[in-house]
Amino acid sequence: MIETQGLTKRFGQTTAVDNLTITVQPGSVTGFLGPNGAGKSTTMRIMVGLDNPTSGVATVNGRSYEGHQAPLREVGVLLDAKALHKGRSARAHLRALAATHGIPNSRVAEVIGLTGLESVADKRAGSFSLGMSQRLGIAAALLGDPATLILDEPVNGLDPEGVAWVRMLVRSLAAEGRTIFISSHLMSEMSQTADHVIVLGRGKMLADMPIGELLASASGTATRVRSPHAAEIASLLISPSVQVTSEEPGLLVVKGVDAVRIGEEAARHGWILHELTPITSSLESVYLELTESSVQYHSQSAASANQGATA
Amino acid sequence: MSVTIVPIPTAATSVHLSFFRVLRSEQIKFFTLRSTWWTLGAMTLACIGVGTLMPLFLASGKSLDASQTGELKGVIIANLIAMATTQLGLLFMVALAVLVITNEYSSGMIRSTLVAVPRRLPVLATKTVLISLVSFLVTMVIVVISAFLTLAVLNSDGLDANFNDPAAWRMLLSAPLFVTGLALIGLGIGFMVRSTAAGITAAFALIYVVPIVLQLFTALGGSELLLALLPSEAGAQLSAINPAGLGGYWGSLAILFGWAAASLIGGGFLLKKRDA
16 A cells, blocks of 8 residues: 655645645555646655655555565556666666565566566667567566556557557456556546546646546536427526537537436427437546646647637 | 466565675676676776886886895885776776766666665665775786786896785785775765766866866965875875875875765765655
């Protein structure tokens, strides 16, 4: 279990992590989501003692990461695939890390096999593609057979085959009861693997809940209504608790009242309905809604495109 | 495609950090880089080459003559070899000592290292042990080989020198001590500045540039004390026939390794304090 309590990290004027209190529950896959620059990597680096927090604490199984006798047994970390010397072979890199804990060479051979690096294990790591470097990083994270894995954007820059491989690995590690804390800036990535999500924006926690709950918390489900009597339906339904919008004549999007009632009302008045569809928000749209206000680097292209259209 | 995780076969309790295990890790890191072997190889060849040539030139120039005893000739030869080995050897060893930590920062390896050893200071302590051993042993082997090679060549020419005077061995020993002291200063600087270029520049500035500045200062009437306190000046006293400087031989040794300790303490403080 990884916990943070009031974790804050400032770099000069910038607050990268802002009073973050989270718990990564054991035995589950927790997705750590947020736009680039939200503070995900900084939080993960603090968890394993690479960065010192400005204030607050992070603990791994009840004590600081550096307080453990065998840190590599507690947590396996993949922060970036390039945390190695290019001139050293993959095997030598892993042996050097294993040696610090007295982990035998047989385990080094195992993680090399597990990550499919046998054929390149004795080549210089500098000649590796990003995909292979990522595999080597995962091999290093698995050396101590840790109960918890921290993976920072493990599929970033990988080809589809690499992405599929990482997903499968994460699922099988989770199936063994390991705790997995995995960051991504893509919700689509998480929706397939995570049980629980923590959403971060500008260093602040925006959401911390099971993925299903996050979906349900979407700002109300809506219903799409297509009818030649759209105008009448709208005037009938509209009230302070019901919101009706129309994008084109004959089409309504109704929020605050469910499809069943809309259908019943229409039948009572004898109005014909061509469509009556409940719209559930996708995780992606929930995520975008959550982080909209906290995106650090807003894209200017949409605004300039609009200007171009009106000019 | 299926993935299975095989747990560590050994008992879980045997897997933990220890000083000797971190030292073993540093040893693996050091000797699995080709640049280490190139540097040590080049150092050995260059030092033995120049170390044996210098006394040979001197013998042909009649600085060593028949009126001197065999013991004195041995001391003079040992002194020349020690000075030549030090001046040349320090170029390689100081650079290697700076690189042993700065290459971890430039490559990103440091993050893997510190995740495995999050207390950090054992990394500095074991690198210190490793660099001390490598620097001392390699330089010692170089001076001993140079010494006996020179002796064999000169004596086959009828010079009749020997190393029976303990002073000859004090001379030879000065080279590994001097080189090791400077290498450790370089290691501490590497931990402090973290960049290879800045580390090598700072280390060689301390060894070559600062003495020149202080010599000027002394020539203009300034105190000689500052000059005598420099590691390069103190180290040079180790191979002097009559060690002068502050506190003679032992004082000079203390100044040299005092610098090494200060540099490593500074490096350790920053290593512990800064984000990696």
